[in-house]
Amino acid sequence: MGNGASASQPSSPRREPSPRKDASPRKSNNSPAQPSPRRQANQSTKPDRQNQRSDGQKGSDRQKGADARQQAVLDHHKKVTAAHARREQHEAARSGDTTPRNNDSLTHGAPKHAGGGAGGAGGGRRQAPVPANMTSLQPDQVVFETFTNSKGKEFICAYLAGKRYYLDSWHSQEWQPFPDRWYQEGSLRPLDDNQVQENYTSQSTYSQASSGQAGPAGRPQNRDDREGFLKHPKRGRVETYLMEEKRYVHFFFDKFSGNWLRLPVGWELHHPLIKNMVQHVEEALPKWKDPGDILAMLRVCNYNPDETIGTYLHLEGDEWLVPPKSTQSMSDGETLLDSLKQKVKKMEMELNDEKRQRKSAEKQLADLQEKFSGLSAEAGIARTQVEAMQTSRPRTAQRPKTPVTKKQAAKAVDTFDPAQLDELTSIAQQLHKAHTHLKMTVTSQVGAMKQLIVETVKGVKEIKNSESGSQAELDEIRALYQKEALQKRLLYNQLQELRGNIRVFCRPRKDTRCGTCFKFPSEQDIIVTNSEGSKKSFSFDKVYSTEATQEEVFKDTSPIIASCVDGYNVCLMAYGQTGSGKTYTMMGPDNNPGINIRAITELLKLCGERTETKSYTLKVSMVEIYNETLQDLLTEDVKTLELSMVGNMVRIPDITEMTVESVKDVKKIMELGDKNRSVAETKMNSTSSRSHLLLRIAVCGTDKVSGAVSNGVLTLCDLAGSERIGKTEAQGQRLVEAAAINKSLSALGQVFTALRSSQLHIPYRNSKLTQILRPCLGGDAKACVFVNVSPDVKNYPETCNTLEFGSNARQVALGQAKQNVRKAPGGP
Numbered sequence: 001m002g003n004g005a006s007a008s009q010p011s012s013p014r015r016e017p018s019p020r021k022d023a024s025p026r027k028s029n030n031s032p033a034q035p036s037p038r039r040q041a042n043q044s045t046k047p048d049r050q051n052q053r054s055d056g057q058k059g060s061d062r063q064k065g066a067d068a069r070q071q072a073v074l075d076h077h078k079k080v081t082a083a084h085a086r087r088e089q090h091e092a093a094r095s096g097d098t099t100p101r102n103n104d105s106l107t108h109g110a111p112k113h114a115g116g117g118a119g120g121a122g123g124g125r126r127q128a129p130v131p132a133n134m135t136s137l138q139p140d141q142v143v144f145e146t147f148t149n150s151k152g153k154e155f156i157c158a159y160l161a162g163k164r165y166y167l168d169s170w171h172s173q174e175w176q177p178f179p180d181r182w183y184q185e186g187s188l189r190p191l192d193d194n195q196v197q198e199n200y201t202s203q204s205t206y207s208q209a210s211s212g213q214a215g216p217a218g219r220p221q222n223r224d225d226r227e228g229f230l231k232h233p234k235r236g237r238v239e240t241y242l243m244e245e246k247r248y249v250h251f252f253f254d255k256f257s258g259n260w261l262r263l264p265v266g267w268e269l270h271h272p273l274i275k276n277m278v279q280h281v282e283e284a285l286p287k288w289k290d291p292g293d294i295l296a297m298l299r300v301c302n303y304n305p306d307e308t309i310g311t312y313l314h315l316e317g318d319e320w321l322v323p324p325k326s327t328q329s330m331s332d333g334e335t336l337l338d339s340l341k342q343k344v345k346k347m348e349m350e351l352n353d354e355k356r357q358r359k360s361a362e363k364q365l366a367d368l369q370e371k372f373s374g375l376s377a378e379a380g381i382a383r384t385q386v387e388a389m390q391t392s393r394p395r396t397a398q399r400p401k402t403p404v405t406k407k408q409a410a411k412a413v414d415t416f417d418p419a420q421l422d423e424l425t426s427i428a429q430q431l432h433k434a435h436t437h438l439k440m441t442v443t444s445q446v447g448a449m450k451q452l453i454v455e456t457v458k459g460v461k462e463i464k465n466s467e468s469g470s471q472a473e474l475d476e477i478r479a480l481y482q483k484e485a486l487q488k489r490l491l492y493n494q495l496q497e498l499r500g501n502i503r504v505f506c507r508p509r510k511d512t513r514c515g516t517c518f519k520f521p522s523e524q525d526i527i528v529t530n531s532e533g534s535k536k537s538f539s540f541d542k543v544y545s546t547e548a549t550q551e552e553v554f555k556d557t558s559p560i561i562a563s564c565v566d567g568y569n570v571c572l573m574a575y576g577q578t579g580s581g582k583t584y585t586m587m588g589p590d591n592n593p594g595i596n597i598r599a600i601t602e603l604l605k606l607c608g609e610r611t612e613t614k615s616y617t618l619k620v621s622m623v624e625i626y627n628e629t630l631q632d633l634l635t636e637d638v639k640t641l642e643l644s645m646v647g648n649m650v651r652i653p654d655i656t657e658m659t660v661e662s663v664k665d666v667k668k669i670m671e672l673g674d675k676n677r678s679v680a681e682t683k684m685n686s687t688s689s690r691s692h693l694l695l696r697i698a699v700c701g702t703d704k705v706s707g708a709v710s711n712g713v714l715t716l717c718d719l720a721g722s723e724r725i726g727k728t729e730a731q732g733q734r735l736v737e738a739a740a741i742n743k744s745l746s747a748l749g750q751v752f753t754a755l756r757s758s759q760l761h762i763p764y765r766n767s768k769l770t771q772i773l774r775p776c777l778g779g780d781a782k783a784c785v786f787v788n789v790s791p792d793v794k795n796y797p798e799t800c801n802t803l804e805f806g807s808n809a810r811q812v813a814l815g816q817a818k819q820n821v822r823k824a825p826g827g828p
């Protein structure tokens with residue numbers, strides 16, 4: 001409980017331990033008369049802290065943290081007591097009392113020991129009751145405690161020298177005197193080391209960051225897995241730390257749903273307060289013109305305009321800063337979608353015209369080819385005619401080979417017929433005419449043919465060009481379609497965010513063995529009546545009837561599953577009393593499967609539809625959380641796994657992951673996991689699951705063009721039954737199991753409560769279940785919770801508990817879901 005080193009030897013958290021300090025006789029092993037307050041408070045037999053120091057850096061960091069806390073309380077105590085002394089001296093001087101008073105019990109005064117009661121040091125203020133289990137305390141010993149007020153709010157308190165302080169985490173970030181009236185309004189209990197460590201770290205981190213002391217020098221003192229670094233092209237290695245900070249979140253009251261919802265950016269920009277802040281930033285930074293972007297930075301800087309300006313100036317000109325993009329409102333998105341649709345329609349019409357033109361060009365080409373072949377045939381005929389004529393033509397120029405004698409000549413003159421000569425001459429003239437005509441015809445036909453060939457070649461070229469043009473148009477249309485589909489998905493995601501990224505569905509079980517205590521006034525409401533007739537009403541995103549089929553139940557979750565393919569973390573879980581139908585909803589019988597098989601089938605289908613642009617790998621793992629240990633169900637011997645957190649991410653180093661390509665593969669894997677699962681019989685359900693079962697499907701998609709990689713994880717979680725130990729009559733091992741189940745389920749409820757009230761510290765680390773589900777609940781994911789209830793009036797108290805759990809979860813407004821997409825290595 002006493003968490004620090006000796007207060008009389010305070011060591012500043014910023015100071016390195018000096019050799020002189022180590023050599024201090026008070027810290028030596030030889031001085032048992034002055035034990036460390038931690039040892040004394042715990043009454044433990046742990047080895048001396050001096051010896052523990054050699055246990056490694058971790059111990060030393062923890063020690064530093066403890067010293068820092070101790071020192072902070074001591075400093076404040078000194079301040080308060082000094083101020084008090086001054087005030088008293090002043091009052092004494094006024095009233096003439098010159099007796100010196102010494103209220104600083106820390107430095108000079110006698111130890112003001114335990115005893116409680118009224119009166120005590122420092123005048124009017126009564127002495128604080130001594131912490132529980134503390135019989136003797138050193139004057140300088142600090143004891144940390146938790147105070148829970150009547151509203152359930154918790155404060156860290158410190159008890160020192162008869163006075164108690166509490167850490168005001170909301171206003172001053174300082175230790176404040178513990179008001180006397182609080183003792184009647186709540187209860188105090190000791191705080192364990194881990195809680196102190198966690199709570200104090202988050203407080204000090206917040207105050208350091210908000211006071212501008214964060215950074216390399218002001219970095220939180222306890223090193224953990226939230227620390228990291230990145231390599232900046234100009235700045236080199238930059239240390240990073242994932243700080244958990246308290247933030248303002250702007251809500252509006254939605255009278256239709258009766259809920260407080262997150263104010264969308266578009267609305268927020270019209271808010272007078274925000275307008276003023278944006279204007280203030282714009283005036284200081286005239287270059288920064290995008291109000292949406294300014295608002296985004298204001299949100300990051302917790303609505304502090306000066307910090308916003310400072311951050312911008314600090315990083316102005318940095319090449320890694322993404323250029324401001326204007327945020328599009330839903331209506332912008334819809335207008336864009338409409339205009340895209342119109343564009344696609346226009347392009348389709350143009351494409352149809354193009355197709356018609358292409359058809360007529362093809363017809364023309366066919367006509368031309370026909371004409372061309374007709375002409376070629378004609379030309380061939382003409383050529384044969386000419387040749388035939390040439391061969392039939394008399395060879396007038398041929399002379400007789402033997403010389404004509406005078407006698408022969410005289411005889412020829414005697415027999416010469418002039419009419420025959422005339423006939424021959426006219427034949428020759430006709431032949432000549434026909435030849436000339438034919439020659440002209442052939443020449444003109446050859447010219448026409450040449451012209452035809454040129455036109456044909458041109459036509460073919462045009463057709464080729466129009467073909468490639470149509471291809472380009474088609475590609476463009478396809479790209480536009482894809483863009484439109486993406487836009488639709490984005491709009492869906494925006495809508496989902498507006499509705500809340502956590503949705504709660506209520507599924508009452510069908511049970512023919514008993515009557516029903518349910519009434520369903522609407523699709524969102526359920527009324528439960530107990531045996532005395534008193535009624536309770538609950539509202540959810542959807543309430544199914546007892547007759548609802550597995551298909552109907554799955555239908556409402558299928559859109560959220562599509563988000564996983566886009567790189568979101570998605571979680572579907574079933575919560576409820578044992579035997580209320582969780583396993584039936586998630587797993588279902590073989591012939592009527594539940595959400596698990598349907599979700600994986602849907603995932604595989606969606607991935608298959610996108611293979612043109614993306615390639616996907618699906619890896620399945622199956623684990624159970626049994627008695628707060630994480631066990632791998634896909635190995636021969638069930639293996640215990642270690643869990644580590646890196647910021648918001650969970651790492652399970654040795655987990656078995658199996659690649660799947662079909663539903664058949666998945667079924668085989670689930671059979672193997674099921675065999676290894678711890679199922680035992682309880683009084684309430686003969687196949688009751690004694691552990692939380694988590695089926696995880698990691699979907700990794702790689703864009704075939706850009707190489708960008710998206711990583712989404714679908715977690716399907718069948719929680720163990722939220723039974724009352726008394727009711728199930730659990731004993732022995734069953735009792736241990738039931739206690740572990742109840743512990744982790746109540747840790748899950750606490751996480752929802754903390755998220756709902758935007759608490760500074762979300763207690764994820766309280767159980768293995770909440771640790772592993774952290775990425776699905778922590779603001780960058782989408783979750784669906786099924787609350788399963790039994791209609792039997794006997795189960796009325798458990799049913800009400802389950803429905804209250806669901807209502808609590810429903811009021812959680814997760815932050816904006818984030819897509820886990822990273823660019824391809826070396827990509828643009």
Ligand SMILES: Nc1ncnc2c1ncn2[C@@H]1O[C@H](COP(=O)(O)OP(=O)(O)OP(=O)(O)O)[C@@H](O)[C@H]1O
Pocket residue numbers: 508509510546576577578579580581582583584585685687688689719720721722788
């Ligand atoms: N909607 C339903 N329609 C028909 N039968 C159902 C329905 N819901 C549950 N059942 C039946 O009720 C019995 C108990 O259901 P189931 O095993 O799913 O409960 P459970 O909440 O998972 O219990 P546990 O937490 O103990 O594992 C099973 O036999 C199951 O078939």
